[in-house]
Amino acid sequence: MIGTRMKGLDVGKIMADFPILNRVVNGKPLAYLDNSATSQKPLQVMEAISHYYAHSNSNIHRGVHQLSAESTAAYEEAHSKAAAFIGASSMEEIVFTKNTTESINLLAYGLGSRLGKGDEIVVTQMEHHSNLVPWQQAAKRAGATLKFIEIDQKGELKMESIEGSITKKTRVVSVVHASNALGTVNDIRMIGEVAHENGSVFIVDGAQSVPHMPVDVKAIGCDFLAFSGHKMLGPTGTGVLFGRRDMLEETEPFIFGGDMIREVSFGESRWNALPWKFEAGTPNISGGIGLGAAIDYLQGIGMEKIEEQEKSLTSYAFKQLETIKGLKIYGPPPEKRIGVISFNISGVHAHDVAEILNGEGIAIRGGHHCAMPLMHLLGVAGSARASFYLYNTREEVDRLAAALEKVKKIFSV
Amino acid sequence: MEAIDTNYAGEGMYREFILDHFKNPRNFGTLENAEIRHREFNPLCGDQVEIFLKLNGDGAIQDVRHTARGCAISVSAMSMLSETLRGLTLREVAGMGKESMLGLLGIPIGPVRIKCALLPFYALKGGIIAYESRK
Numbered sequence: 338m339i340g341t342r343m344k345g346l347d348v349g350k351i352m353a354d355f356p357i358l359n360r361v362v363n364g365k366p367l368a369y370l371d372n373s374a375t376s377q378k379p380l381q382v383m384e385a386i387s388h389y390y391a392h393s394n395s396n397i398h399r400g401v402h403q404l405s406a407e408s409t410a411a412y413e414e415a416h417s418k419a420a421a422f423i424g425a426s427s428m429e430e431i432v433f434t435k436n437t438t439e440s441i442n443l444l445a446y447g448l449g450s451r452l453g454k455g456d457e458i459v460v461t462q463m464e465h466h467s468n469l470v471p472w473q474q475a476a477k478r479a480g481a482t483l484k485f486i487e488i489d490q491k492g493e494l495k496m497e498s499i500e501g502s503i504t505k506k507t508r509v510v511s512v513v514h515a516s517n518a519l520g521t522v523n524d525i526r527m528i529g530e531v532a533h534e535n536g537s538v539f540i541v542d543g544a545q546s547v548p549h550m551p552v553d554v555k556a557i558g559c560d561f562l563a564f565s566g567h568k569m570l571g572p573t574g575t576g577v578l579f580g581r582r583d584m585l586e587e588t589e590p591f592i593f594g595g596d597m598i599r600e601v602s603f604g605e606s607r608w609n610a611l612p613w614k615f616e617a618g619t620p621n622i623s624g625g626i627g628l629g630a631a632i633d634y635l636q637g638i639g640m641e642k643i644e645e646q647e648k649s650l651t652s653y654a655f656k657q658l659e660t661i662k663g664l665k666i667y668g669p670p671p672e673k674r675i676g677v678i679s680f681n682i683s684g685v686h687a688h689d690v691a692e693i694l695n696g697e698g699i700a701i702r703g704g705h706h707c708a709m710p711l712m713h714l715l716g717v718a719g720s721a722r723a724s725f726y727l728y729n730t731r732e733e734v735d736r737l738a739a740a741l742e743k744v745k746k747i748f749s750v
Numbered sequence: 751m752e753a754i755d756t757n758y759a760g761e762g763m764y765r766e767f768i769l770d771h772f773k774n775p776r777n778f779g780t781l782e783n784a785e786i787r788h789r790e791f792n793p794l795c796g797d798q799v800e801i802f803l804k805l806n807g808d809g810a811i812q813d814v815r816h817t818a819r820g821c822a823i824s825v826s827a828m829s830m831l832s833e834t835l836r837g838l839t840l841r842e843v844a845g846m847g848k849e850s851m852l853g854l855l856g857i858p859i860g861p862v863r864i865k866c867a868l869l870p871f872y873a874l875k876g877g878i879i880a881y882e883s884r885k
Contacts, residue, residue, distance in 0.1 A: 685822075686795075686797075686820055686821035686822065687795070687821075688795045688797075688820075688821040688823075688863075688866065689764070689821050689822045689823075692763070692863065693761050693764070696761050696762070703795065704794060704795050704796070705793075705795075705796060709793075712796075718795070718796030718797075718798075718819070718820070719795060719796045743761070747761055747764050747769070748764075748769065748822075749769070
């Protein structure tokens with residue numbers, strides 16, 4: 338340690354935990370730069386899952402036998418780990434879902450009784466479809482209106498639009514913390530204050546922020562936080578909904594069945610305690626345990642260090658990409674974004690960019706990033722997107738820049 | 751495990767003639783009074799193509815235009831397809847399989863890009879089906 342400066346990450350040591358990073362793709366070493374879509378998984382997560390299946394596999398909350406007790410304890414412990422990870426008060430505030438999309442749908446249905454004719458729901462113009470379509474449909478069911486906080490030319494939310502959109506009629510404000518398409522990090526603490534001053538529920542879509550920076554639900558002042566386990570080294574099919582205890586108590590379940598009930602007669606049912614009233618049926622037990630191992634892994638490294646490493650890599654990538662003539666980056670400067678860089682090369686479609694990069698072993702995304710209204714606003718059909726995580730290196734960024742020059746050469750632009 | 755054929759990956763599909771059709775698409779534009787006008791869209795990547803066909807008295811294609819916009823594969827596929835259509839009857843076009851479209855393109859196409867390659871073909875087929883059902 339030099340002074341107060343944090344020691345950087347040992348990326349070489351981290352890479353050794355991810356066997357997939359040794360893959361050769363089209364004759365070149367894999368450079369995986371599609372982390373916003375899903376992250377890779379370390380051995381520790383795979384081992385946690387195979388250990389569970391090899392030693393404890395059984396259903397939870399049912400049997401009195403040894404295996405069921407072990408499975409129940411491991412699955413509940415994963416909830417506790419998730420609670421500690423985001424600063425929740427207890428595991429009762431943590432509902433496991435299959436992804437961010439399901440977490441938000443749970444709310445769009447579960448908060449439905451709060452919505453009536455003439456009420457308003459507020460989201461932003463930079464939402465992923467998963468935080469747009471559920472509210473569009475909830476508004477239709479309730480006869481409510483869906484309003485959008487506007488973005489400016491730089492891809493940041495307009496201050497006056499935040500204050501103008503959220504009013505006394507607003508019942509729900511649901512805002513993305515970090516944009517998957519632009520990388521913009523929003524000032525959600527401030528938006529939450531405006532929401533609460535107006536008596537609204539405040540929901541944060543943390544799919545792209547929770548994996549990449551320290552997020553504390555009390556510090557950001559949200560009522561609900563939705564995020565995905567598979568974007569933070571956990572298995573696919575895992576997601577989380579945090580809800581403040583009193584808010585979850587008031588939220589109706591939207592999937593009904595076993596394990597979510599306390600008492601059932603032929604005519605009536607009473608719901609189980611938190612968080613189980615929202616986890617009907619046999620859950621993704623191995624996935625939840627794998628997510629717990631992913632959280633252990635991230636905490637072992639430290640979210641501050643991960644954030645710092647990604648910021649440094651993003652600034653470096655900006656410098657490299659900005660020197661490429663005809664390449665346009667969308668969204669704010671590197672200091673105001675996560676490690677997501679959306680761009681286009683003039684005269685080349687994003688899919689062709691992604692195709693040529695694939696030939697170089699570089700995995701990026703090309704398309705509309707499930708944010709079609711936003712892409713329309715930017716006046717593009719889609720963009721190419723490179724997104725980083727803790728195992729990415731400057732060398733991979735250099736390969737990205739060189740491959741983009743190759744794209745230009747092939748297309749003579 | 752290495753099941754992916756790498757022949758079509760990367761720059762392999764960007765042959766000179768593909769890039770030429772992409773940059774200078776043949777028969778680009780619209781047609782007034784086209785009997786057949788049909789639009790297809792690939793929501794995944796935003797590729798879109800609208801095809802216009804003018805028929806003569808015998809039900810054969812007299813003229814063709816399109817407004818393909820998107821990636822190099824979909825635009826060049828539309829451009830090349832448009833060059834083959836004049837003089838063909840709708841029956842002849844209806845008999846065309848997707849293999850002949852891929853043959854026309856003349857480059858190896860993997861499973862990921864096949865939707866781009868076939869978008870113009872489906873626009874053509876869709877236009878003819880809609881026209882026949884209106885008759």
